[in-house]
Amino acid sequence: MxxxxxxxxxxxxxxxxxxxxxxxxxxxxxxxxxxxxxxxxxxxxxxxxxxxxxxRWPRTAENDPFHAASLSLAHLLSRESGLETRVCFNEFCAPTLEEGVEQAVKDGFERVIVVTPMMTRGGEHAEVEIPAQIQHLQSEYPDLHLIYAWPFEEREIARFLAAQVRRFLE
Missing domain, CATH: 1.10.287 (Helix Hairpins)
Known part of the structure; x- marks a missing residue:
């Protein structure tokens, strides 16, 4: 697939x-x-x-370091996962999740896995908006296998953060 x-x-x-x-x-x-x-x-x-x-504003590393860092993270995630990885944005930037999924379908992808680095529960984007968008997109593309790889396990988040803290203690 x-x-x-x-x-x-x-x-x-x-x-x-x-x-x-x-x-x-x-x-x-x-x-x-x-x-x-x-x-x-x-x-x-x-x-x-x-x-x-x-x-649609043109983005560069100078005028939007967050956008540039998002693209860099997607590149690294692609290398780690072995999957083509594209970036979509909730606000302020393009493409939206809807646009990204639409393009993926046009490009012949049969399974779309959505992940966000927003790790903790309770956030509006990760817990409410993205799932609602995915539910809507699933109804638009009923043959598409659409997966939201969220929420994160709290224990795994704690391990990740502890490893980060250890880097700064050494």
Whole structure:
């Protein structure tokens, strides 16, 4: 079965995105998150326009170190797993998880495994948003074998973090 790994990252605004538009985006984002029904059609349209502009903004290691680090992590994960690995983002960057899965299907992948480095339970993205997106995508692509490799075992997270601490004690 042709398998691909998608690394679901958070995303970060590029540091050279126009500051006025960034402020406008976050003001609209706060309204969208807290009271979406209070937004008129013009506000929703402007929010969507700014969201797309930010997601499609050209990224470099200088203007978005988080994006560059995400691509680097995907490269290393591909080498470790032996699977082609692509990056998708929850916010601020493209592609979205939906876009990534759609492209994987177009590219002939039959199994998509989604993993995120968001390791602890209780986070909105890892525990609510990504599973909801996967459930929706599964209904869109019923023949696709879609796996969310989450949650992480707490004991494994603790071992990983302890090894990191030991590196700094040596």
């Amino acid at each position: 042709k398998t691909i790994l998608i690394l679901a990252m958070h995303g970060s605004p590029p540091n050279d995105f126009p500051k006025r538009e960034l402020g406008e985006f976050f003001a609209l984002h706060a309204r969208f998150e807290t009271a979406p029904t209070s937004m008129d059609e013009a506000s929703r349209s402007r929010y969507a326009e700014l969201d797309q502009k930010m997601r």
